[in-house]
Amino acid sequence: MLTRLFRIEGLGHLSTLIADDSAGVAAVVDPRRDVDAYLDAAREINVRITHVVETHLHNDYVSGGRELAALTGATHLIGAGAALAHEHRPLRDGATFDVGSLRFMTRDTPGHTPEHVVYSVADTSRGEDPALLFTGGSLLVGAVGRTDLLGEEHAVAYAHDMHRSLHEVILPHDDHVVVQPTHGAGSLCATGIASTPTTTIGYERRHDALLRVQDVEDFARRLLHRQPAVPRYFARMRPTNQAGPALLGGRIPEPRPMPVDETRSAIAGGALLLDLRPPADHAVAHAPGSQSIPLGPSFGTWLGWVVEPDRPIVLILERPTDWDEAIRQAIRIGAEGSIVGHLRGGFGAWADSGGRLESSGRLSVDQLADQLDRGGPEAPLVIDVRQADEYASSHIPGSIHITAGSLPDRLAELPADRPIATICASGLRASVAASILRTNGFTDVSWVASGVPAWRAAGHPIVRGEAPTGSAPTRRRAPIRAGARG
Template structure:
């Protein structure tokens, strides 16, 4: 038997390959699909089936590209009109040697969501594994807010029934293999565990220890952020994304970079926030490496070419892959020689301020700065906030710039300083002067013992 989980860091996406007797299936593949072909080849298997548990919102589905490479059939839920592949229905069974995969229709996260029950005929007919897609996670369940407030109650009821009537009924010992792990935007508080079981979730998942009415009420009250790139992912994943291999970026000289900059390219600086603050190419946006998957989709468009800026351009291909998985294909290149080449050229350098929480506390005691909190609202409510601070979530900042004064210093904070670095770069792009990133953010403020308001 072949079984392997493939993790895409950043997006916290899990895909799987499973097979037996020289036939294999891939569940929820990512866009850069060489890894599935390599695994199949090492195990002397042919990929014959590709299953999509749902139309994803946070990354480009890899099924069309993988099918193009290996000739496998694509299968997905019947409740959505996909432009490719084949619809499946409740009870459909697919066999791979001694293994069988049975389809469960599990709507709620999306209308066409399915789960796949795995049985091994050598061990009897009892199920032992379920690919649960985005229906149930470890310690959490999927979002049900993608259809707007008018359908929140309806979708909450659907996902509750899908979980309790179909997945939990498989038996407590059954292993659950979800499509996302901790950090994914498709859940709220997903636990950092690679696998879980029906019994463990029944006993510990907070959403499964309440009745249907309380569950639906809780889901109706939930609030999530939806980055604008989700709309592009939905369109790509329903109609089929362009078939591209992972891009190989060319190195740009300083002169070429300057030319592209004036032509309207998007300059993405992936260094740490403090490094960006000390000196950057004007008009660039700061998103640190670890934040690409969570925040690039809020700020980067799909029309203008992207230029990557780093210190030493080490392992930059991982950043390219993360963007590629989110549908970004239009790259102009990488700044050759990193930011230092720009410094040495004598061209204009932009800066933003940084300070400690001690400095901000002194400013609040002695003057009237504008303090901007760019954390998500759940963090602000749970942890508290610095006095006199104004809240605008970092992803929504471009649409709320009119709320920020241009005639006084702006101190930006988040939980540690990374999201505040993004916000500071956006303000700098829009000609705000005197912008300061409070390094350490709320974590440092609390550690210093300064007053926290709720």
């Protein structure tokens, strides 16, 4: 048995090519949509992909199952409850199939999603006992998959299902069995996922406290507490995967450079100019109305979270070679069709054309502290755009909490006549949030270039506690000095 792990950092996505190399055959479990990496790996180890296997209908990315099956002629397998609208082989509880000497057994494990299954794998050339368990979005490394992605109205019932799946199907496996989940660190499909991509049944049984909770109601409460905010694009992923994503034919869309005049015409027609340069560069100078989402591991998530799905997009790339990474991340969330091209010559071409330029405010933590201490109408409203658990652990007195991705839906709560400063943990989310506000008509907006950890390290006051909702308080709360408990 030979395995090759593939990881997408920003999505926290893990997929696996598993092969019987002596028989020259392989399966790919939970593939991403740009499938060339699997084809390259199969050629490298001289195997043929005969099976494409999925644990559930994914909510966080567009599946590559249909694409990979079409390119290789492989059988596409998934639990029967998925009810895919395209060619596949549905698997019921207990169904088995072989990939050379590797025997897969399917077990129903509803919870993360209702149709979820796991696959145990035994290398029958050595024995009949399972050595590996593909757990999808159920048992993760140091965590359990969330059960609220299909709506709060289902969350508790699905949590009850998850408890049964864990204790009746997954945890009875032997301690040595390797656990290979689909959601890893960085995924928004759970909270608290460890950074290592694999684990074992025995290690999780010993070290994951949630697995020791026997009372199902207590389990549900703990599982659902402080889960991260869900990107808006998640709602489109399940129906897209069920209906069948459009086939790419194994091709990545070619770059389409657009001259400045064509770019201006596209903007006049409603296109968004999306600036992928580093936040500091965008702050110094940018095209009016352009929105900043820097090209990093989470670019695709931000793209699907804060940009309207049908709006045409023209990219400003830092380097022409950035096209490949940008379009791949768009492909993984089904947004490639919205990207009409990229500005030829990048931001330099826009600046050289004589077009108007704008800049945006960027603050250090000390500058923000000075502004807040002075008070009065010039003191900014501080919006903490981190996740709820981060805010609860420590935040600036008087700040309000709105996750960056939720800002487009909560603009009406914010004062139009007051300066605003956004802050996160490092500056990236704050810069995206500030750009969202500016492109929605808020003019006096700054972002903090470091974040709350730097604020605290500088000795500025912090408070702890759950995030309030609603409009901003007008006064700063009594501070707890950094290092104090409260």
